[in-house]
Amino acid sequence: xxxxxxxxxxIGVFTCFSTLLEQILCVKGYSNDFAGLCGAxxxxxxxxxxxxxxxxxxxxxxxxxxTKINMCLTSLGCSVFAVVSQLSEQKVIIGAVRAWxxxxxxxxxxxxxxxxxxxxxxxxxxxxxxxxxxxxxIQAALYLLLLQALAKPMADSPLSxxxxxxxxxxxxxxxxxxxAGLCTLGTCCFVGFFHTDYRRLRAEATASPNTVTEQxxxxxxxxxxxA
Numbered sequence: 001x002x003x004x005x006x007x008x009x010x011i012g013v014f015t016c017f018s019t020l021l022e023q024i025l026c027v028k029g030y031s032n033d034f035a036g037l038c039g040a041x042x043x044x045x046x047x048x049x050x051x052x053x054x055x056x057x058x059x060x061x062x063x064x065x066x067t068k069i070n071m072c073l074t075s076l077g078c079s080v081f082a083v084v085s086q087l088s089e090q091k092v093i094i095g096a097v098r099a100w101x102x103x104x105x106x107x108x109x110x111x112x113x114x115x116x117x118x119x120x121x122x123x124x125x126x127x128x129x130x131x132x133x134x135x136x137x138i139q140a141a142l143y144l145l146l147l148q149a150l151a152k153p154m155a156d157s158p159l160s161x162x163x164x165x166x167x168x169x170x171x172x173x174x175x176x177x178x179x180a181g182l183c184t185l186g187t188c189c190f191v192g193f194f195h196t197d198y199r200r201l202r203a204e205a206t207a208s209p210n211t212v213t214e215q216x217x218x219x220x221x222x223x224x225x226x227a
Contacts, residue, residue, distance in 0.1 A: 003119060006190035007112050008135030010071060013078065013183045014105055015140040016147060018042075024172045026162040027154070028088045038098040045099045046106025053107050061201060063115040068191050070108035075180075075187040077101040082180040086173055121199035143182065147175040 022035040057066055077100040084093050113129050120128040151170040154160075160169050 002190060002194045003112070003116055004131055004135050006186045006194070007067075007071075007116075008132055009139050009186035010074065010105075010183060010190075011109065011132075011136040012139035012143050013179055013186075015136065016143045016179055017078075017081075017101075019144065020147065020172070020175075023162070023170065024085050024176060025094070027160050027169060027172060028086065029161055030091070030094075031161055034091060038095055041095055042098045042102030042106065045102040049103040049107025050110055053111055057111055057114075061198065063111055063118060063198065064194070064196065067108055067112050067115055068194070070104045070111070071187045071190055074101065074105040074108070075184045077104065078183040079180045082176040085176055115196075118198045118200050119196040121203060143179065147172075147179060150175045150178060 018039060021039060022032050025035045025038075026032065053066060053070070057063060077097055081094070081097045081101060084090050084097060087093075113132065116128045116132055117125045151172055152174075154169045154171045162169055
């Protein structure tokens with residue numbers, strides 16, 4: 001349940017950042033092309049991080065430790081982005097923060113899904129993964145509604161390159177800080193309260209000797225029958 005709520009909240013935060021990125025940046029004079037580039041950078045570094053973390057976890061089986069460390073580093077990146085996104089002419093820093101966010105945030109997704117399978121065994125993999133996905137969708141929808149309600153029109157925004165309309169020239173200072181706070185809160189709860197055994201690995205380790213013994217017994221009986 002801790003993993004379901006806390007990690008679902010973290011993925012919901014990622015979804016909100018990806019959905020609202022253009023609206024957050026355009027107020028400070030950043031173009032939609034730059035916002036799209038930031039999204040692409042996060043995905044590329046996320047793929048790279050997932051590859052490296054996958055190799056490490058396959059060798060060490062430290063699902064819990066890797067997930068906790070990555071969520072802490074992701075919360076740090078989220079907090080830094082909440083600050084620098086409110087500054088103008090900081091493309092390099094924003095791009096670097098998005099790369100950091102992608103490397104540690106997106107890359108932990110497959111590790112956390114595997115951790116969900118480990119801690120919920122013998123529940124099926126599709127069930128545990130599906131529940132985390134549903135939790136993420138529900139929390140992301142609630143966060144989006146909350147953030148849009150907190151965004152207030154700006155009286156003057158000389159740097160804005162946002163398209164005209166009802167959503168143009170909104171102040172996203174409070175929403176991004178709230179989003180960073182939600183990410184940090186979820187991480188603190190996960191680090192403090194999530195403790196589990198690797199049930200599937202333990203079951204496989206326990207079952208392996210019995211399986212070998214049964215196979216050996218079966219081969220011996222078959223050989224004696226043939227004789």
